[in-house]
Amino acid sequence: MRFEVRHKSHHNSSGLIGKYYPQRRVTEQDFFNKLSEEPKDVPRAIYVHTPYCDKICSFCNLNREQLSGSLDSYADYLVEEFDKYGQYRYFKEKDVDVIYFGGGTPTVYKNDQLERILQSVNRNIIFAEGYEFTLETTLHNLNPEKIELMNRYGVNRLSVGIQSFSNEGRKFYNRTYNKAEVKDRLLDLKSKFNGEVCIDIIYNHPTQTVEDAIEDAKIIKELDLASSSFYSLMVHEGSTLSHDIKDEKVKLQDDLKRERELHDAFVKELTTNSDYYVLELTKIAKAGRDNYRYIKTRTFGGDTFPIGVGAGGNVDNIAVFRMKKEMGMFVEKSDYQQRLDRFNGLFQFPTVEKNVINEILNFTEQKVFEKVMSELIADGFIIENETHYKLTTEGLFWGNNISREILTSVVERTLEITKR
Numbered sequence: 001m002r003f004e005v006r007h008k009s010h011h012n013s014s015g016l017i018g019k020y021y022p023q024r025r026v027t028e029q030d031f032f033n034k035l036s037e038e039p040k041d042v043p044r045a046i047y048v049h050t051p052y053c054d055k056i057c058s059f060c061n062l063n064r065e066q067l068s069g070s071l072d073s074y075a076d077y078l079v080e081e082f083d084k085y086g087q088y089r090y091f092k093e094k095d096v097d098v099i100y101f102g103g104g105t106p107t108v109y110k111n112d113q114l115e116r117i118l119q120s121v122n123r124n125i126i127f128a129e130g131y132e133f134t135l136e137t138t139l140h141n142l143n144p145e146k147i148e149l150m151n152r153y154g155v156n157r158l159s160v161g162i163q164s165f166s167n168e169g170r171k172f173y174n175r176t177y178n179k180a181e182v183k184d185r186l187l188d189l190k191s192k193f194n195g196e197v198c199i200d201i202i203y204n205h206p207t208q209t210v211e212d213a214i215e216d217a218k219i220i221k222e223l224d225l226a227s228s229s230f231y232s233l234m235v236h237e238g239s240t241l242s243h244d245i246k247d248e249k250v251k252l253q254d255d256l257k258r259e260r261e262l263h264d265a266f267v268k269e270l271t272t273n274s275d276y277y278v279l280e281l282t283k284i285a286k287a288g289r290d291n292y293r294y295i296k297t298r299t300f301g302g303d304t305f306p307i308g309v310g311a312g313g314n315v316d317n318i319a320v321f322r323m324k325k326e327m328g329m330f331v332e333k334s335d336y337q338q339r340l341d342r343f344n345g346l347f348q349f350p351t352v353e354k355n356v357i358n359e360i361l362n363f364t365e366q367k368v369f370e371k372v373m374s375e376l377i378a379d380g381f382i383i384e385n386e387t388h389y390k391l392t393t394e395g396l397f398w399g400n401n402i403s404r405e406i407l408t409s410v411v412e413r414t415l416e417i418t419k420r
Contacts, residue, residue: 002379002381002398003398003401006232006256006259006397006398006400006401007400007401007404008231008232008234008400009231009234009400010281010348010400010403020340020411021334021336021337023331024331024332024334025329025330025331025332026318026330026331026332027330028328028330030318030330030332031315031318031320031328031330032088034090034315034316034318035085035088035089035090035315036088036089036090037089037090038089038093039089039090039093039094040303040316041094042301042302042303042316043097043098043293043296043297043300043301043302043303044094044095044096044097044098044297044302044303044304044305045096045097045098045099045100045293045294045297045298045302045303045304045305045313046096046098046099046100046125046304046305046306046307047100047102047294047304047305047306047307047308047311047312047313048078048099048100048101048102048106048307048308048311049102049103049104049306049307049308049309049310049311049322050074050101050102050103050104050105050106050108050109050308051103051104051308051309051310052071052074052103052104052105052108053103053104053105053108054105054108054141071108071109071110071113072113074309075109075113075114075116075117076116077308077325078117078120078307078308079116079117079119079120081307081308082117082120082121082123082124082125082307083120083123083124085124085305085307086120086123086124086125090305090315091124091125091126094126095125095126095127095128095129095131096125096126096127096128096131097128097130097131097132097293097297097302098131098132098133098134098293098294098297099121099125099131099132099133099134100132100134100294101134101135101136102136103136104136105136105137105138105141105161106135106136106137107135107136107137107138107141107142107146108141111143111145111146111149114146114149115149115153118149118150118152118153118154118155119153121153121154122153122154127154131154131156132156132157132291132293132294133154133155133156133157133195134155134157134158134159134294135150135155135157135158135159136158136159136160136161137158137159137160137161138160138161138175138176139160139162139176139177139182139185139186139189140176140177142189144192147189147192147193148192150193150195151192151193151194151195155195156194156195156196157195157196157198157226157290158189158193158195158196158197158198159198159199159200159229160186160189160197160198160199160200161175161199161200162175162182162186162199162200162201163175163200163201163202164201164202164203164205164208164212164216165179165182165183165215165216165219166179166208166212166215166216167179168205168207168208168212169205169207169208169212170182172205172206172207173202173205183219183222183223186199186223186225187223190223190224196226196227196289196290197225197226198225198226198227198228198229198290199220199225199227199228199229200228200229200231201216201220201228201229201230201231201266202230202231202232202233203216203230203231203232203233203259203262203263203266204232204233204258204259204262205233208262210261210262210265213262213263213265213266213269214265214266214269216266217265217266217269217270218269220270220276221270221274221276224286225286226285226286226289226290227279227283227284227285227286227289227290227292228270228283228284229282229283229284230263230266230267230282230283230284231282232259232262232263260397263397264393264397267284267393267396270284271284274286275287275288278350278396279292279349280292280295280348280349280350281348281349281350281396281399281400281403283295295348298313298345299342299345299346299348299349300342300345301338301342303315303316306320306321306322307322308322309322309323309324309325310322310323314333317332317333317334317335317338318330318331318332318333319331319332319333339360339361340407340411342360343357343360343361343407343410344403344406344407346360347399347402347403347406347407348399348403350390350391350395350396350399351388351389351390351391352388352389352390353387353388354386354387354388354389355387357369361410364414364417364418365410365414368409368410368413368414368417369406369410371413372405372406372409372410372413373389373406376395376402376405376406380392380394380395381394381395381398381402382395382402
């Protein structure tokens, strides 16, 4: 067996890139100077982080905290950030393709707070034709007034944290509402919201059966949802679930065969005899509906402008991570580093075009890459034709492992060759 442990997240490979080159810190003034330059003609996204939830999922340890008071000051902070950066050439002279509010729960704000934030976006941002404007949300954080606000201010995509439709699964993940209520609320949301409704599914909870996974996929088709992400359950240190496991209140099934069965059953049910297709390793979309431009912009060499505590991204060759309201880290990336980022991002998708790879890799890297791909093809993870490489069913399940292996092999084997 080529892989013994399955990597469930793209971060298992993208997080490795930093070890291949030293970081060169720059100042915030360097960042401001970049924003004052003539904007480059690349796809552009804005990522806005809200590190608050009013109810914490059992598995979550992300950059968020339980809401315990008013969010007026944080809403004011986001408004001030949009007003501040909106004065630079970066936003005044070029439109934005994607806006993504993540968290946390970006719909946790009160109606008036959310309206002030959305007004600041519209006041400072030029929307590109065919733009994508997403807010992550839970069902219980929505109300008719918030939905109307989002319609009014141009939000056209919602990503709803469902995690599971089964009642046992929803209880395990600490979700609100039972299966019947969730279905009714999603239908009601679709009738009132002007954009696309997408959801998240997390499989492999302790009592989940293959029938449960198939039922989740059937409901997605029944409700005609635009897309669904599907992640295998990950236990993050610091989450409620991690503590319950340590205290032996919960026992997870560490069974790779079972995980594979659940994954394949969900994918097969959703994509067979339907308009749904695998868009990227953890996303299945309905054809002609959800394009998930946010991940494509981040992956294919675009900018991701970060706003909010905990937000990270880049403007051209300057990577930015905002640690506190008045504190950020700014790192300059070399051309080589940017090439590695783009190359690694390609393998989040089930199909990779050869001509795109040829544009990124130099001659030596290309030869190493072809050798790695021949090994993966021989092992049944990838098929090849004249124009592209494509993951097999086996390759899709092991996609993050494959991405990691391709990156590390190309970088390390190329370094060995150049040092000879």
